[in-house]
Amino acid sequence: MSTKRFALAALLAGATFLTAVSVEARTLRWARSQDxxxxxxxxxxxxxxxVMGHNIYEPLVLRAFDGKLxxxxATEWRVLPDDPSTWEFKLRxxxxxxxxxxFTADDVVFSLKRAMQPAADMKSLLVSVEDVTKVDDLTVRIKTKGPNALLVNNLTNMFIMDKEWSEQNNATQVQDLKSKTENFATRNAMGTGPFQLVSREPDQRTVMxxxxxxWGRDAVQNDITEIVxxxxxxxxxxxxxxxxxxxxxxxxxxxxDIERLRTAQGxxxxxxxENRPIFLGMNVGVPELRSSDxxxxxxxxxxxxxxxxxxxxxxxxxxxVVMRGQSQPAGMIASPLVNGYTKELDTPPKYDVAAARKMIADAGYPNGFSTTLHCTNDRYVNDEGICQAVVGMLGQIGIKATLVAQSLRVHFPAIQRGxxxxxxxxWGIPTFDSHYVFNDLYRTxxxxxxxxxGTGFSDPELDKKIxxxxxxxxxxxxxxxIAxxxxxxxxxxVYAPIHNQFIAYGMRSDFDIPVDVENTPKVRFIESRRS
Structure with missing residues (x-):
């Protein structure tokens, strides 16, 4: 597809929104395994x-429950006809x-540049951006380092903050999660979203x-007045x-618990x-494993x-056994929703204990070796159960893995520190494109x-292709x-794909909340059936 045709398709996509339904006002009491x-x-x-951000803040573009952009x-976006390296966004x-x-272009320029700061974990989505400039109060241009026909796909979780509020509250610098520092935006928020923050008690409750x-009040699907x-x-x-x-x-x-709850009254x-592969990473970049004999x-x-x-x-x-059917075994780190996915690549490796045991011996470890498998216990569907099963399976080939299961708050920063x-x-893939997998998981x-x-894998020639x-x-x-x-x-x-997980939402029967393919549901799209 040419850049011009791609931009036209994106422009048309920006025109859609959902119709309103008038129902009784109520509080939505929402529970999840982690904060x-x-x-x-x-x-x-x-x-x-x-998930939290999409209800308080808003990006320029977003994906609905079905993944459609x-x-x-932003109401319109296009690549400039005389400059294929510049995207122009018309603001609402x-x-x-x-x-x-x-809300003006100043807030967009500030927010996107803030998201490019060294401490920002969102910066990898903007790695191709050279500059962000204001044309007028309702027009912004994003200049990229060469043409980038898919830039708009990278913006669906790029939330826009109030520039003035951030400056007044000393929140212009992004919080560095790795160093566990905080700023005013850590526990406070100022967005344009359908809900505003009332109180925040980390790991206890957040009220909105x-x-x-x-601005989109007439398009909201429900009359939810409060989220707890x-x-x-x-x-x-x-x-x-x-x-x-x-x-x-x-x-x-x-x-x-799914089948039991299907028959429960009310x-x-x-x-x-979900657009989320689950996999194991192996550290190939250190001369000696920290946890091995x-x-x-x-x-x-x-x-x-x-x-x-x-x-x-x-x-x-x-x-x-572990997922009770709620997964699809995988051979690659991409779901069928992602550009670059093929059924052939997604064919899982053949399960063969005898062959695996021989490969371990041929590599010089006839008696196997020990290591530690680190796992979350509060992030993915039955994550600790998956790791427990893997420990047993690896034991059959002589790899003696000690399981350490802990909170994502500890687990994620440690992966990023290697x-x-x-x-x-x-790995959720919000861009629906393979580059997001390559750039964050495989690139040096x-x-x-x-x-x-966190694998230490590095290939300079591959980096150039990415x-x-x-x-x-x-x-x-x-x-x-990509192929x-x-x-x-x-x-x-360097990774061992396990599966693409399925997810299940349980709700009182006066709600009908469809599964969001990114598992980042936006409450504005939830339909309430309360009469």
């Missing part, structure tokens, strides 16, 4: 943070921040109230709260696939060991790329390069 790590919208690039604070008029300040001057968001880490407690009517919505039902369950060398640096890990994992058993030998990770780690590459995807406007050539990169990274085996 956002911060309210700073540019600090942490994680699903729980984006539509306008939010008459939009107010929660403090009454008018309907913003009566929200509660992190409830224990799965049984979340389910009990739903059954008792203590909460209206549980965002992450455990698979083992409860509805919706399930569906092998000294002086790194077993994971040998591709045969990594192939053995892939072959020792019985993905069908994990799907059947501290783990072996770890579990899930720098200040703006490879930010989640970087070229930002500026290639011939989509056929770009897709051919080449997938072939190379699949051969590296």
């Amino acid at each position: 956002a790590t911060t309210l700073d919208p540019h600090s942490g690039n994680t699903g729980p943070n984006h 539509q306008g939010a604070l 008029p008459n939009v107010k921040f929660h403090n009454g300040n008018a 109230r309907r913003f009566e001057n929200y 968001y509660r992190p409830i880490p224990e799965a049984a407690t979340r389910v009990a709260a739903l059954l008792s009517g203590e909460v209206d919505w549980v965002q992450d039902l455990p698979p083992q 409860v509805r369950v919706n399930t569906g696939p 092998v000294k002086g060398k790194n077993p994971f640096a040998d591709v045969r060991v990594r192939q053995a890990v892939n072959g020792a994992i019985n993905r069908d058993a994990i799907q059947r 501290e783990y030998d072996f770890y579990l990770l899930g 780690k720098t200040s703006s790329a490879g930010t989640w590459n 970087d070229s995807l930002n500026s290639e406007v011939d989509l056929a050539k770009r897709n051919a390069t 080449e990169i997938w072939k190379q990274v699949q051969a590296s085996n």
Whole structure:
């Protein structure tokens, strides 16, 4: 598709929004296994943070429950006909921040440049951006380092802050999650979204109230006046709260409770696939594993060991026993929704314990070796259960893995610091494009790329191919390069894909909340069936 045709398609996509339904006002009591790590919208690039952000803040464009792109604070966007390296965004008029300040191009320029700061975890999505400039109060231009036909896809979680509020409250610098520092935006917020922050008690509850001057009030699907968001880490407690009517919505039902809840009076369950592969990472970049009984060398640096890990994992058993059918075994780190995905690449490695044991021996470890597997216990569907199963499976080939399961608050920063030998990770792909996988998980780690590459994997020639995807406007050539990169990274085996997870929402029957393919549901799109 030419740049001009791509821009026209994007322009038309920006015109859609949803129709209003008038229903009785009410509070939505919402429970999930974990809380956002911060309210700073540019600090942490994680699903729980984006979930919170999408109800208080807004990006220029966003994705609805079905993943379709539509306008939010931007009404139109295009690539300039005389400059294929510049995108122009027309901004929505008459939009107010929660403090009454008018939304203008100054806020967009400030926010996008803030998201490009070194401490911002969102900066990898803007790695191709050279500059952001104001044309007038309702027009912004984004100049990229060469043409980037897919820039708009990178903006769906790029939230816009009030520049004046940020300056007044010393929040112009992004919170650095790695150093555990805080700023005013860590626990406070000033956006244009349909709900405004009332109170914030991290890991306890966050209360948001309907913003009566929200520009899209007539398009909101419900009349929810208040959101009470509660992190409830224990799965049984979340389910009990739903059954008792203590909460209206549980965002992450455990698979083992789905069938029981389908028959419970007053409860509805919706399930569906998420755009999120789950996988294991192996550290190939250190000379000696920190947690292994092998000294002086790194077993994971040998591709045969990594192939053995892939072959020792019985993905069908994990799907059947751990996930209760709520997953699809995977062979690549991309879901079917992602550009670059193919069924052939997604064929899971053959489960073959004998062959895997031989590869371990051929690599020089006939007695196997020990290591530590780090895992979350509060982020993905049955994450700790997946890791427990993997530990048993690897034991059959002589890899003695000690499981350490802990909160995402500890787990994620440690991956980004490169501290783990072996770890579990899930990867939502908000751009719906393979570049997001390559740039963050496979590219050599720098200040703006490879930010989640905890494997130490590095290939300068591959880096060049990954970087070229930002500026290639011939989509056929770009897709051919994507296919080449997938072939190379699949051969590296630095990750062991496990599955694409399905997710289940449990709710009181007077709500009908469809599964969001990104699992970042926006309350404005929730339909209330209360009469």
